[in-house]
Amino acid sequence: MSYGLLIPELIIAASALIVLLxxxxxxxxxxxxxxxxxxxxxVSLILVLKDGLVTPTPYFNDTIVIDPLSQIFNMIFxxxxxxxxxxxxxxxxxxxxxxxxxxxxxxxxxxMMVVAISNDLIPLFVGFELASLATYPMAAFERTKRGIxxxxxxxxxxxxxxxxxxxxxxxxxxxxxxxxxxxxxDALSLNLMxxxxxxGLLFIVSGFGFKMALVPFHMxxxxxxxxxxxxxxxxxxxxxxxxxxxxxxxxxxVGLIALRFDWYIGLALLAxxxxxxxxxxxxxxxxxxxMLAYSSVAHAGYIAIAFVVISKSLAEAEIALAGxxxxxxxxxxxxxxxxxxxxxxxxxxxxxxxxxxxDNLDNYAGLGKIAPVTALMMAILMLSLGGVPPMFGFWSKAxxxxxxxxxxxxxxxxxxxxxxxxxxxxxxxxxxxxxxxDPVIERVNEPLxxxxxxxxxxxxxxxxxxxxxxxxxAFEAARTLLMMGGIL
Amino acid sequence: xxxxxMEIALITIVGILFPVIAFVASWLLRPSHPxxxxxxxxxxxxxxxGGDSRKNIGIQFYLFxxxxxxxxxxxIFLYPWAVSFGGLGAFAFIEMMIFIGVLVAGYAYxxxxxxLEWVGDx
Numbered sequence: 001m002s003y004g005l006l007i008p009e010l011i012i013a014a015s016a017l018i019v020l021l022x023x024x025x026x027x028x029x030x031x032x033x034x035x036x037x038x039x040x041x042x043v044s045l046i047l048v049l050k051d052g053l054v055t056p057t058p059y060f061n062d063t064i065v066i067d068p069l070s071q072i073f074n075m076i077f078x079x080x081x082x083x084x085x086x087x088x089x090x091x092x093x094x095x096x097x098x099x100x101x102x103x104x105x106x107x108x109x110x111x112m113m114v115v116a117i118s119n120d121l122i123p124l125f126v127g128f129e130l131a132s133l134a135t136y137p138m139a140a141f142e143r144t145k146r147g148i149x150x151x152x153x154x155x156x157x158x159x160x161x162x163x164x165x166x167x168x169x170x171x172x173x174x175x176x177x178x179x180x181x182x183x184x185x186d187a188l189s190l191n192l193m194x195x196x197x198x199x200g201l202l203f204i205v206s207g208f209g210f211k212m213a214l215v216p217f218h219m220x221x222x223x224x225x226x227x228x229x230x231x232x233x234x235x236x237x238x239x240x241x242x243x244x245x246x247x248x249x250x251x252x253x254v255g256l257i258a259l260r261f262d263w264y265i266g267l268a269l270l271a272x273x274x275x276x277x278x279x280x281x282x283x284x285x286x287x288x289x290x291m292l293a294y295s296s297v298a299h300a301g302y303i304a305i306a307f308v309v310i311s312k313s314l315a316e317a318e319i320a321l322a323g324x325x326x327x328x329x330x331x332x333x334x335x336x337x338x339x340x341x342x343x344x345x346x347x348x349x350x351x352x353x354x355x356x357x358x359d360n361l362d363n364y365a366g367l368g369k370i371a372p373v374t375a376l377m378m379a380i381l382m383l384s385l386g387g388v389p390p391m392f393g394f395w396s397k398a399x400x401x402x403x404x405x406x407x408x409x410x411x412x413x414x415x416x417x418x419x420x421x422x423x424x425x426x427x428x429x430x431x432x433x434x435x436x437x438d439p440v441i442e443r444v445n446e447p448l449x450x451x452x453x454x455x456x457x458x459x460x461x462x463x464x465x466x467x468x469x470x471x472x473x474a475f476e477a478a479r480t481l482l483m484m485g486g487i488l
Numbered sequence: 489x490x491x492x493x494m495e496i497a498l499i500t501i502v503g504i505l506f507p508v509i510a511f512v513a514s515w516l517l518r519p520s521h522p523x524x525x526x527x528x529x530x531x532x533x534x535x536x537x538g539g540d541s542r543k544n545i546g547i548q549f550y551l552f553x554x555x556x557x558x559x560x561x562x563x564i565f566l567y568p569w570a571v572s573f574g575g576l577g578a579f580a581f582i583e584m585m586i587f588i589g590v591l592v593a594g595y596a597y598x599x600x601x602x603x604l605e606w607v608g609d610x
Contacts, residue, residue, distance in 0.1 A: 017590060020597045097601075 005057055005066040008044035008074060009113050015040030016106035022099045030098040034089040037102040041085060041109070045078040053476050062180060063120040069325075069477040073116035073246045076329055079460075080239040080336050081109040083453035087231050087340050090347070090449035101141060105235065108134035112243040119484075121169050121179040124247055128165070132158045132211075135240055139228040150227025157220040161210035168203025171196050172255070182484050185254040201255045208252070211244030214304060215274040218297045225293035230343035233289070237296045238336040242328050245303060249321065253310060254485040264312040268412055271308055275301025275419045283426045288345075289359040291426060292338055295385060298423060299331045302416060305400050313407040320407070321478035323399035326471070330396040330461065334385045337457030341378045344371070344450045349441070364430060366439025371446050375434045377458040384461045386427035387420045392465035399471075551603055555595070562591050 003010075019036055022029025048071055056067035085105060092098035107130060114127025136158060140151030173179055175197040176187035188197055206217065213221035221241075225233045278298025285291040306324030310317045342359060349370055350363050367375040384391035397420065404413040464470050569576070569584055598604060 017593045021593055023597060023600045 003059070005051060005054060006059065006064075008047045008078070009110060009117070011040050011044045011047075012106055012110045012113065016103050016110060019099055019102045019106060028098075030092060031089075033099045033102045034085065034092065037085045037088075037106055038082065040106065041078055041082040045075065045082060048074050048078060053473060056480060058119070063123050064114075064117050065119040066117055067477075067480045068473065069246070069249075069480045070113075070117040072325060072329070072473050072477045073242070074113050076242055076332050077109055077112040077116065077239050080235065080242075080332050081105060083336050083340065083457060084231050084235045086453040086456075087234075087343060087450050090447045091229070091231050091343065095141075101138070104134045104138050107131075108138070108235065108240065112239055115243050116246050118250075119181055121173065121181065121184075121251075124181075124250065125162075125166060125169065128211075128243070128247060129162060131240060131243055132162065135232070135236060138232045138235070139224055141232060142229050146227040147229065150224045153220050154224045154228075157210055161207045161217075163207075164203050164210075165207030168200045168205075168207060171200030171203065175200065181250055181254055185485050188255060197255075201252070204251055204255070205248075208244050208248040209270075212241060212248060212300050212304075213297050214270055214300055215277045215297070218274070218278070218300075221297060222290060222293040225296070226287070226290050230289070230339050230346060233293070234336040234339035234343075237293070237339065238332040241296070241300065242332055245324070245328055248307075249324070249481060250484070252307060253317075253321070253481055264308050267304065267311055268308045268409070271301050271304035272412070272415055273301070274298065274304060275416065279419050279423045279426075283422065285426070286361050287359045288361055288364065288430065289339075289342055291361075291430075292335065292342065295423060295426070296331070296335055298419065299327070299335075299385075301419070302397060302400055303327050303331070305404055305412060305416060308412060309403045309407045309409065312409060316403050316407040317482055318475065318478045319399065320403035321481055322471070322474040323396065323401075323403050325474045325477055326396035326399055329470070329474070330384070330392040330465070333457045333460045333464070334381050334393055337381045337454045337461070338378065338385065340450060340454050340457070341374055341381065344374050344446060344454070347450065348444045348446060361430065361433055364433045365437035367434040369439040370441060370444055372443075373451060374446050374454065377451075377454050379431045379434060380458050381454075381461060382427040382430050386424035388424070390465060392461045395465040546607075548607060555598055555603070558591060558594065562588070 015036055019033045022033040022036070025032055051066075051071065053068045054066055054071060056065050058065045085102065088098075088101055088105070092101055095101070109131075111127045111129070111131030111134060114130065115124055116127075118124040118127055136151055136155045139154050140147045169179075172184060172188075175194055176184040178184060178187060209217040210220070221237075225237055228236065275298045278294050278296075278301055282291050282294035282298060285294060303324050306320045309320035345363060345367070346359065349367070350359075367378070380391065384393035387394045387397045389395075397416075401413040401416050404410075404416065565587065566584070569580065573580070
């Protein structure tokens with residue numbers, strides 16, 4: 001048996017340990033740790049892209065399967081981590097124990113990748129916990145009062161969601177008698193409407209709901225995203241949250257399809273509440289970081305439309321899932337880029353204006369003159385988040401809304417479009433501040449290691465939406481998932 | 489089906505009766521000389537904290553416990569591996585070396601950053 005397809009995961013695992021041992025170097029190994037992480041993530045990313053749309057290959061008694069779905073999610077996780085690590089080189093310049101930052105980040109990435117490739121509830125939960133446990137301390141990396149508060153909240157809510165998840169899984173196991181996900185689908189379809197399997201799925205929905213930050217499970221997310229360092233927030237909202245989506249796709253899609261149960265009203269309510277609340281509250285925020293945090297809640301609502309469509313109409317499940325995956329991809333890029341921009345502003349601009357007043361929108365005034373490159377990229381990212389064509393954020397959202405229309409959920413698509421229009425107000429406000437307000441200081445130096453990841457994200461946002469293989473990947477991944485659930 | 493549960497019921501009954509009988513027997517047989525020392529709370533041989541347990545405890549206890557657990561788990565894996573080592577061959581040996589290597593790397597890191605230096609009661 002060849003382990004060729006598992007090499008990306010092995011590289012990440014090995015580098016996470018090597019990075020820790022950088023403390024034995026004379027200079028503390030700060031630079032070394034950073035560059036090893038970059039190389040490891042880059043090589044893994046290239047390997048994942050090279051293997052591309054593999055035929056599903058099982059490993060370890062079918063507990064792990066590498067398939068197009070896991071490949072596209074591994075690509076997203078590796079890409080986001082790569083962006084964060086590149087930014088981390090500059091961020092860690094004045095921080096002690098940089099090796100912890102890189103090591104935790106690589107372990108978190110490994111956990112997410114394990115979730116993406118697992119075909120069984122046990123490795124899925126282990127990967128989920130690895131990613132969660134690695135990100136709890138990262139939120140408190142600066143040891144500020146707010147950072148520790150954020151980390152504590154994240155830990156308590158994370159523990160709660162993990163226990164709900166595990167409890168739900170135990171019910172599912174009790175009904176199905178197996179932890180293998182495709183076999184669960186078969187077993188559940190024979191045990192239609194058993195209260196235990198419904199209860200199990202309900203617990204799992206709540207468990208993932210916390211991690212996905214769907215309303216009403218979203219309260220922690222905004223505080224954590226706000227209190228954590230910018231780069232960690234980029235990782236949390238762009239990768240960690242996406243991990244919950246792939247896990248939910250795997251379990252819920254299989255479960256929902258197997259149970260043939262009409263959950264779509266409930267799920268639709270969840271999606272509508274999530275996007276509306278996220279957008280309305282984001283619109284009144286003065287802090288850019290909080291605004292982005294609420295907007296990321298709203299985007300989780302758009303992605304949740306995929307669940308609604310699947311439970312309404314199986315015929316449109318493929319396009320709905322592909323839309324969900326595409327939007328996960330585009331939002332990961334846009335959001336990571338935007339949070340790293342906020343890191344640039346905090347490091348290069350605000351420290352010169354009024355220290356302590358981080359992230360206030362007023363500090364973005366005249367950014368077009370203070371930091372023209374950053375401002376241009378931020379403008380593109382903001383417009384893409386708001387869904388302005390021809391950016392990736394528009395296309396991915398369009399596919400989701402299209403799937404809703406095709407599944408006779410026109411009202412849901414309309415609510416989605418109205419929400420998009422509302423969101424454009426606060427995204428465009430940032431652009432307005434950057435270009436139509438007078439700058440308060442002279443032009444500043446934009447740190448290269450912060451600009452580089454944002455530039456990569458921005459290029460991705462501009463190009464990927466117009467690049468047909470992106471859609472091929474997403475649709476292929478959706479088909480794989482449906483095959484796992486026993487349709488197609 | 490029933491017989492399987494009967495055994496569990498039997499164990500439950502014995503489990504309840506055993507301490508009851510032991511306490512009743514010792515209560516009947518022992519001489520009774522209560523004093524202050526006998527009434528202090530037993531806390532693993534430590535000096536008792538007394539009534540108020542809301543005290544800060546040095547975070548290092550937690551750190552040491554964590555590092556201890558790592559080696560505890562290692563022992564759990566090493567034991568069955570050692571017992572069936574003869575039949576496993578070179579592959580299992582390399583696998584176990586990697587496993588130990590991972591733990592050693594973590595231990596070396598904890599040592600280097602000074603996690604094992606006792607700073608005293610916080």
